[in-house]
Each structure stands twice: as structure tokens, then as C-alpha cells.
Amino acid sequence: MSSFCIRPAVDTDLRHLYEMAKLTGGGFTNLPPDRRALTAKLARSHAAFASNGDGKVKDELFVLMLEDRATGDVRGTCQIFTHVGQKHPFYSYRIGTLTQHSRELDRTFRAEMLSLTTDLEGASEVGGLFLHPGERAGGLGLLLARSRYLFMRANRPRFADRVLAELRGVIDEAGGSPFWDGLAGRFFGMNFQQADEFNAIHGHQFIADLMPKHPIYTAMLTETARAAIGLPHPSGRAAMRMLENEGFAFEHYIDIFDGGPTMTARTDHVRTIRDARESTVVAIDALPGREALVAAGRLADFRCALADIRDGDGGIILSEDTARTLDLTVGDTVLHIDR
Structure with missing residues (x-):
């Protein structure tokens, strides 16, 4: 990545x-x-x-x-x-639309308005x-x-x-x-x-x-x-x-x-916002994974990147590149959603 x-x-x-x-x-x-x-x-x-x-x-x-x-x-x-x-x-x-009808003309007028x-x-x-x-x-x-x-x-x-x-x-x-x-x-x-x-x-x-x-x-x-x-x-x-x-x-x-x-x-x-999941980083390795957006931190500590991730036992596994880009280590909590 x-x-x-x-x-x-x-x-x-x-x-x-x-x-x-x-x-x-x-x-x-x-x-x-x-x-x-x-x-x-x-x-x-x-x-x-x-x-x-x-x-x-x-x-x-x-x-x-x-x-x-x-x-x-x-x-x-x-x-x-x-x-x-x-x-x-x-x-x-x-x-919006204003609809008006003229009985004498037997016509309906629809006017678009801002x-x-x-x-x-x-x-x-x-x-x-x-x-x-x-x-x-x-x-x-x-x-x-x-x-x-x-x-x-x-x-x-x-x-x-x-x-x-x-x-x-x-x-x-x-x-x-x-x-x-x-x-x-x-x-x-x-x-x-x-x-x-x-x-x-x-x-x-x-x-x-x-x-x-x-x-x-x-x-x-x-x-x-x-x-x-x-x-x-x-x-x-x-x-x-x-x-x-x-x-x-x-x-x-x-x-x-x-x-x-x-x-x-x-x-x-x-x-x-609805589908993002919160997970713990359980491992970091060099094996390829699926593309996802991964974010960590709140307010001034926030950071986010496109990442390689895989599902692990009790959390997710990050690629070494992703961990380096986001300054993450095993045990950190992240938000993630597939690309």
C-alpha cells in the first residue's frame, strides 16, 4: 500500500x-x-x-x-x-413547485420556485x-x-x-x-x-x-x-x-x-459511519490482505490510511507498511471498513 x-x-x-x-x-x-x-x-x-x-x-x-x-x-x-x-x-x-388551476381555461399551471x-x-x-x-x-x-x-x-x-x-x-x-x-x-x-x-x-x-x-x-x-x-x-x-x-x-x-x-x-x-468496525490489532506481518480504510486516534491524534488487513483471532492483522504509516502496534484499537 x-x-x-x-x-x-x-x-x-x-x-x-x-x-x-x-x-x-x-x-x-x-x-x-x-x-x-x-x-x-x-x-x-x-x-x-x-x-x-x-x-x-x-x-x-x-x-x-x-x-x-x-x-x-x-x-x-x-x-x-x-x-x-x-x-x-x-x-x-x-x-419547490406551486400548482395553480384555472377553471375558466381548464388548465393547470405548475411553477418551479426557489x-x-x-x-x-x-x-x-x-x-x-x-x-x-x-x-x-x-x-x-x-x-x-x-x-x-x-x-x-x-x-x-x-x-x-x-x-x-x-x-x-x-x-x-x-x-x-x-x-x-x-x-x-x-x-x-x-x-x-x-x-x-x-x-x-x-x-x-x-x-x-x-x-x-x-x-x-x-x-x-x-x-x-x-x-x-x-x-x-x-x-x-x-x-x-x-x-x-x-x-x-x-x-x-x-x-x-x-x-x-x-x-x-x-x-x-x-x-x-454505520458500517465501520472497531477492532484490536492482534498481529503485524508482511502477508498480503484485503484493502480497507483504517483509522486510529481521536481529535489531534487522529490518522487514517488505505491499508492491508486480515481477520485474526480476536481482532485484525495489519501489514507492516500500514503499521508503519499509522504508527500502530499490537494491542492498539482501530476503526476499519473495507474499501
């Missing part, structure tokens, strides 16, 4: 995050190419990893990094928010996943995505009973957003690139504050804006499939910024 390992972010990861942020191509609000915003994220994450919780519901942020333990190179990152909307309202558009809502407030959120373009093979994207669920399982009391994932919406070749141009852009004196930069640094509360609060009929939008509603960016289609495989579904919520789909699931029904 590879020597890649998921670990908590530390302050010295600022350089790695900034370099990755410059590669995202815009519309990636959880990873802005802004050193000040990224420094604030790392500070917030550091505080979350250092806290054991005091029983209060908080919107905490955990930033995880993908590191090659053999070289020290950092090649990816992902994020988890514990409870969104605690400091500021968490707005989404919900796609309604501003805070339905998802209080949910946990998985996001901020970025894998370096040179590493998009060999299952590292799967490792990044599913490590978040094993982290949630290992620290379950910190997370809500519902979890969401916002997928980046459609962005055209010029870097613009058809949804922004057709809806929000009409209310603001800035183009999508300007709004995207402001959003990434300051959050999208400014949009919610200035957007009309009444429902918007989609028939009044441009054709290109309507076509973008609920569609993920082409680079996010694989991520959408992975979410669906975990049990997430599109329940007609979209991002108010770019119109991308918001996927939701019950936290305890997410496949990796």
Missing part, C-alpha cells in the same frame, strides 16, 4: 493550503487563495482539535491533510464543520476536499472523502444528526457562474469572480442580507441560469457519486451562490 496518511492540519500547513487553493479554479469557497483567510481557518481548526468539548453546540472546523509519510509532501486536504449556522444563518435555496431557507441550520458539513491533480488516481480521493466519516465516527458526540455536503456549481469557461449572472448578480454590483473572492474570505452572509426574501420563479431566470440549477461542476461529478454511495441524496436544496446541489444524509446512516 501507499505511504499516504490523513492527519490533522497544523500551522505550518499554511503554505501547502495556499498552494492548493491557487489550483482550485474559483468557486471553491472553503479553500480561498487568501493567506489571511487560510490562517484563520487553521487557527479555528487548531482550537477545535485542542478542545474536548464542553457540552455546548458549536460550529467548529476540523481541517485534515493528506501527507505522504515517506516524503513529507502534502497533496490534499478536506474539512469538517460540526454544526453550521451557529454564528450566522446558513441559507440555501429550496426548489425559496430562501435555513432548513439545514445545525447540520454538520463535510467539504473543502481538494486533491492535487497529480495524485488523482489510486484511491486517494476516496481516502480523503471517507476519512472524514471515520473521524466523525471516532468523535461522534461532536457532530449533528444530519450531515450535508455542498458541491460546487457550474462555472463557465470564462470563470463566470450562469446561476450568479442570472439571479444574484442582478442585485449586486460585482461579477462572479469578485463575489467569489469576497465570499471565500468573508462568507456569503452579504448575499443573504441583500437577496430578496420572497420566492423566485425560475421561469423568470435566463435559460442558462435555469439549466445550472442543481448541477455540479464537471469536476465534482465523481464526488457526487461518492456521496450517493455513502447514502447522501439530493433533496432539492441548492447553494445560493452558484446553484450547485447540496447533498444531505442522516449522520448515523452514512455507510462508512
Whole structure:
């Protein structure tokens, strides 16, 4: 197996995050190419990893990094928010339908509408996943995505009973957003690139504050804006499939910024969280086994990797490579789930 390992972010990861942020191509609000915003994220994450919780519901942020333990190179990152909307309202558009019937015309009219809502407030959120373009093979994207669920399982009391994932919406070749141009852009004196930069640094509360609060009929939008509603960016289609495989579904919520789909699931029904098993490491050897994700530790001690494992007497047997990558010895307790 590879020597890649998921670990908590530390302050010295600022350089790695900034370099990755410059590669995202815009519309990636959880990873802005802004050193000040990224420094604030790392500070917030550091505080979350250092806290054991005091029983209060908080919107905490955990930033995880993908590191090659053999070289020290950092090649990816992902994020988890514990409870969104605690400091500021968490707005989404919900796609709905209004049906009206005219007796005189003997016709039924169905109008699709977008309604501003805070339905998802209080949910946990998985996001901020970025894998370096040179590493998009060999299952590292799967490792990044599913490590978040094993982290949630290992620290379950910190997370809500519902979890969401916002997928980046459609962005055209010029870097613009058809949804922004057709809806929000009409209310603001800035183009999508300007709004995207402001959003990434300051959050999208400014949009919610200035957007009309009444429902918007989609028939009044441009054709290109309507076509973008609920569609993920082409680079996010694989991520959408992975979410669906975990049990997430599109329940007609979209991002108010770019119109991308918001996927939701019950936290305890997410496949990796539900099916992961806790076992003791009973042996370490060089014999091949089956592929699995293995995680150990809680909070700042958390780590996760793709691994070779076999069933043993009273626990599992790890490959020597896996034990080395995760710093595990016989007697340690791990979470694991087959790939």
C-alpha cells in the first residue's frame, strides 16, 4: 500500500493550503487563495482539535491533510464543520413547485420556485476536499472523502444528526457562474469572480442580507441560469457519486451562490459511519490482505490510511507498511471498513 496518511492540519500547513487553493479554479469557497483567510481557518481548526468539548453546540472546523509519510509532501486536504449556522444563518435555496388551476381555461399551471431557507441550520458539513491533480488516481480521493466519516465516527458526540455536503456549481469557461449572472448578480454590483473572492474570505452572509426574501420563479431566470440549477461542476461529478454511495441524496436544496446541489444524509446512516468496525490489532506481518480504510486516534491524534488487513483471532492483522504509516502496534484499537 501507499505511504499516504490523513492527519490533522497544523500551522505550518499554511503554505501547502495556499498552494492548493491557487489550483482550485474559483468557486471553491472553503479553500480561498487568501493567506489571511487560510490562517484563520487553521487557527479555528487548531482550537477545535485542542478542545474536548464542553457540552455546548458549536460550529467548529476540523481541517485534515493528506501527507505522504515517506516524503513529507502534502497533496490534499478536506474539512469538517460540526454544526453550521451557529454564528450566522446558513441559507440555501429550496426548489419547490406551486400548482395553480384555472377553471375558466381548464388548465393547470405548475411553477418551479426557489425559496430562501435555513432548513439545514445545525447540520454538520463535510467539504473543502481538494486533491492535487497529480495524485488523482489510486484511491486517494476516496481516502480523503471517507476519512472524514471515520473521524466523525471516532468523535461522534461532536457532530449533528444530519450531515450535508455542498458541491460546487457550474462555472463557465470564462470563470463566470450562469446561476450568479442570472439571479444574484442582478442585485449586486460585482461579477462572479469578485463575489467569489469576497465570499471565500468573508462568507456569503452579504448575499443573504441583500437577496430578496420572497420566492423566485425560475421561469423568470435566463435559460442558462435555469439549466445550472442543481448541477455540479464537471469536476465534482465523481464526488457526487461518492456521496450517493455513502447514502447522501439530493433533496432539492441548492447553494445560493452558484446553484450547485447540496447533498444531505442522516449522520448515523452514512455507510462508512454505520458500517465501520472497531477492532484490536492482534498481529503485524508482511502477508498480503484485503484493502480497507483504517483509522486510529481521536481529535489531534487522529490518522487514517488505505491499508492491508486480515481477520485474526480476536481482532485484525495489519501489514507492516500500514503499521508503519499509522504508527500502530499490537494491542492498539482501530476503526476499519473495507474499501
